[in-house]
Amino acid sequence: MILQLIAEKPSYGYEIIKSIQERLGGSYAPSPGVVYPMLTMLEEMGHATVVSEGARKLYTITEEGSMSLAENKAIVDAIFARIDRVRGEQTSEGAQQIERAVANFRMALRMRTGKLTTEQVHAITDIIDAAAKQIERLV
Structure with a gap:
């Protein structure tokens, strides 16, 4: 996926992270600890060049x-098709309500002083754990 992104446009690591996040509708952003080692590997394999x-x-x-x-x-087409499918599923109203509830949950944990x-x-x-078990049973 990363190789495809730099094929589309030469990029910095941060731009790649943002591009993946945008393609997934903001629901996920890979960590630098995932992206930068992959970029190094692509360079070592001769699949990418780097200009500092x-x-x-x-x-x-x-x-x-x-x-x-x-x-x-x-393989690459299948990955991007799956990303598009996931993004489409996440833009439904139900998914938006779930994302709001998860954000509310995170905020409640953060506000705990x-x-x-x-x-x-x-x-x-x-x-x-109990909430996770209940959700698993729904699927």
């Missing part, structure tokens, strides 16, 4: 990378 611009590195696909991408076109007692930690994890 200060602290930033611009990644560009090589001819070898283009050939590899062409050889794996079916002070150190939690062991009992509070256990109570919170029990609530989360």
